[in-house]
Amino acid sequence: MARMRARGRSESHRAATPLELFFDLCFVVAVAQAGRQLVHALAEGHPGHGITGYLMLFFAVFWAWMNFTWFSSAYDTDDALYRVVTLVQIAGVLILAAGVPRAFDGDFAVVWFGYLVMRLAMVSQWLRAARNSTGRERTTALRYAAGVTLCQVGWLVLLLSPDAARPWVFVALAVAEMAVPTLAERDHQTSWHPHHIAERYGLFVIIVLGETVSAATVAVQSAVDEQDALGDLLPIAAGGLLLIFAAYWIYFAVPIHLHLVSNRQAFVWGYGHYLVLGSAAAIGAGIEVAVEESVGKAHLSVFAASATVTVPGALFLFTVWLIHSRHQKRNLAQQLVLPVSSVLVLACTFAGHAAVLLAGMVGAVTVAVGATLTARQGQALES
The missing domain is CATH 1.20.1410 (I/LWEQ domain)
Structure with a gap:
């Protein structure tokens, strides 16, 4: 165990870790699933359905990957707890990947649950960073934790929406997701490298x-x-x-x-x-x-x-x-x-x-x- 303190932007010899590489490889499983469903839809002559589903699911994969990538660049402690929480996120990715075929047919429940697992782990990381920080840095970490939690709750709306409305609900929630880093870091920038x-x-x-x-x-x-x-x-x-x-x-x-x-x-x-x-x-x-x-x-x-x-x-x-x-x-x-x-x-x-x-x-x-x-x-x- 170590204190989760912000790493410096000028830190020398900063490179990707084996855990981060493992994390990326597991994410590609979800990318491959989305690509496979896109192939099936296009080959069957359903480009609208295939492209819309692909864009939505690829964003889900990409955004979850991006959340962890920027956090780890600023707060990677590489201690036991950090590794375990990251492995939990990987488990969430694999659940998401398993739900991709269902999501292309309109059933987003498994994908949402996989996202929930990833997001619980991510929020715990931000709360840990807040616990070991003070002042504006602590406020930024708490804003991230709150923003991620609210967005995850918001994705429930997608599950309950009719098929015709889902693309529009998705766009609105995607904009909200992308706004979280900007709002969280308006007073203090995290020390990504x-x-x-x-x-x-x-x-x-x-x-x-x-x-x-x-x-x-x-x-x-x-x-x-x-x-x-x-x-x-x-x-x-x-x-x-x-x-x-x-x-x-x-x-x-x-x-x-x-x-x-x-x-x-x-x-x-x-x-x-x-x-x-x-x-x-x-x-x-x-x-x-x-x-x-x-x-x-x-x-x-x-x-x-x-x-x-x-x-x-x-x-x-x-x-x-x-x-x-x-x-x-x-x-x-x-x-x-x-x-x-x-x-x-x-x-x-x-x-x-x-x-x-x-x-x-x-x-x-x-x-x-x-x-x-x-x-x-x-x-x-x-x-």
Whole structure:
């Protein structure tokens, strides 16, 4: 046991812990469940139902992950009690993941209960931080505990709402959730660590991209085993892999921790990762749908199947530029690379069965152009 005191933002050699990595890996189970349900809905020709359910459930997963990530950056004691409470949160994540298929059918009870387990653990962490703090720091911790509790009670409204009203109730509650950190920290900022936060988000991006590769691999393997259609699937596999590789390269091309100097900048960057991570996971779901369409198992057109890959691919490129990469770009040419590439990836939707391969090639060219412009800038600075 140790006193839960705030850690310093200038602390040296601050890195993600094995417990945090374990926490992230368990969260990806829920991400995979949401992606699998999205694939089923899209392949059956129900895009509205699938996309709405995916956006709602991915937010639930992302927000729970984000709550713990920022708390641990400021208050990680790594003692016995902290570890046990974190493991309880992981148990809540697994309950949530088990409830994802039911939630896509309109039954959010299991997901809400999983969230309740996570939130009870999270509130206990904030109360522990308040007990070992004084003044404004204590007030901030108590505000977090109260805000999280009220929002969790508020999610009961979603359970009791009719199906038609649920998306609107969800949006209102999501806004309330996102307001909690701003209100809690208006007088005192928690001591989250910029380098640690950047590393935590980066690790989660890697894990989500890894899950995307895994899902796409299983889809291709199943299609080959059942249909013996390797010639049709190779372009999808190659294009999807290129797009995922490009996503990795582009995200990690710049060091972002230097940009995270205030709550305003850090929160906008952190919240924006809902789209970054959601689109990264959706790329894998799209590749699965494209595979199913190519072997005649999906009830949608070639254009629609192509869009399931190109739309999240374009969204990933544009969102990474908007909240992440543009802060390190030094001239107009560098600033234009990702926005233009996102438009080109979107245009690949009209390429029929070659859409995924062309989108992957656009991603590869984007990396090459970006690396070339960066090298030229470095040479110009040296001269």
